[in-house]
Amino acid sequence: MTETAPRDPARGPLVVRTAKELRAALADAGRVGLVPTMGALHGGHRSLMRLAREQADTVVVSVFVNPLQFGPDEDFDRYPRDLPGDTALCGEEGVDVVFAPETATVYPLPQMVTVDAGAMGERLEGASRPGHFTGVLTVVTKLFNLVRPDFAVFGAKDAQQIALVRRLVADLDLPVEIVGAPTLRDPDGLASSSRNAYLSDEERVSALALSRALRAGADAASGGAEAVREAARAVLEEAAKADPPLEPDYLALVDPATFADVAAGHRGETVLAVAARVGATRLIDNVSVNL
Numbered sequence: 001m002t003e004t005a006p007r008d009p010a011r012g013p014l015v016v017r018t019a020k021e022l023r024a025a026l027a028d029a030g031r032v033g034l035v036p037t038m039g040a041l042h043g044g045h046r047s048l049m050r051l052a053r054e055q056a057d058t059v060v061v062s063v064f065v066n067p068l069q070f071g072p073d074e075d076f077d078r079y080p081r082d083l084p085g086d087t088a089l090c091g092e093e094g095v096d097v098v099f100a101p102e103t104a105t106v107y108p109l110p111q112m113v114t115v116d117a118g119a120m121g122e123r124l125e126g127a128s129r130p131g132h133f134t135g136v137l138t139v140v141t142k143l144f145n146l147v148r149p150d151f152a153v154f155g156a157k158d159a160q161q162i163a164l165v166r167r168l169v170a171d172l173d174l175p176v177e178i179v180g181a182p183t184l185r186d187p188d189g190l191a192s193s194s195r196n197a198y199l200s201d202e203e204r205v206s207a208l209a210l211s212r213a214l215r216a217g218a219d220a221a222s223g224g225a226e227a228v229r230e231a232a233r234a235v236l237e238e239a240a241k242a243d244p245p246l247e248p249d250y251l252a253l254v255d256p257a258t259f260a261d262v263a264a265g266h267r268g269e270t271v272l273a274v275a276a277r278v279g280a281t282r283l284i285d286n287v288s289v290n291l
């Protein structure tokens with residue numbers, strides 16, 4: 001990093017807002033690890049930062065709520081934003097640089113050229129949130145070009161996202177290594193998510209059915225694909241009768257390379273993925289299931 005003396009970690013991370021400031025901060029950065037985020041950082045992000053810290057000379061966390069990946073009726077406006085809190089958390093994790101660009105820095109012009117996520121981007125999350133993965137892959141490509149990291153860390157909780165980012169890198173020959181970080185869960189099983197902040201106490205109890213359904217599905221693996229789907233579905237059906245109810249969006253057992261549904265006789269690695277609404281909050285979760 002370009003400074004006359006090494007940065008004192010006690011001063012916290014350097015917060016940069018523009019591409020020029022970012023380039024100056026990373027002029028002599030050694031091996032750079034990027035953790036792309038939309039802020040509202042929590043324990044799950046901490047685990048990504050720790051993984052990056054182990055392997056990088058310089059850890060960059062990007063904090064940018066990307067308008068391109070939100071649909072018109074989604075929570076872009078009310079998405080939690082807290083840059084001072086995020087910067088303090090990054091400081092606790094020994095992050096060197098927080099890149100928090102304005103929207104006009106990332107999108108100086110209305111975006112005309114975007115990254116098409118292909119068929120995999122139209123399934124599951126892509127079917128429920130049309131255009132979502134085009135927005136994700138476009139901003140991830142921009143972040144890779146702005147930060148130029150040696151590697152980038154993504155959480156396994158967004159299984160379809162990380163699978164698509166891996167294909168982005170492979171299909172477009174991007175010179176960056178993708179590192180996957182396991183999903184962090186609270187002791188009761190709820191996967192860490194910035195959107196958990198929206199949940200009331202009662203909604204949080206109902207939301208626990210997501211991880212219960214995934215566990216039930218994984219426990220039925222020896223019975224094959226149909227048994228896995230059936231066991232998970234039974235938990236969701238029960239949760240739909242709770243107060244407040246869990247309203248399932250999808251439950252799918254898919255091939256991890258394509259996110260297409262696996263056939264009844266399928267053998268090998270699969271992903272059991274679920275999305276559901278509790279009140280106004282939409283949550284996703286997944287687990288790997290070896291059939």
Ligand code: PAF
Nearest residue numbers: 036037038066136139158
């Ligand atoms: O997972 C997220 O927080 C976002 O989708 C990402 C990767 C930062 C792109 O905006």
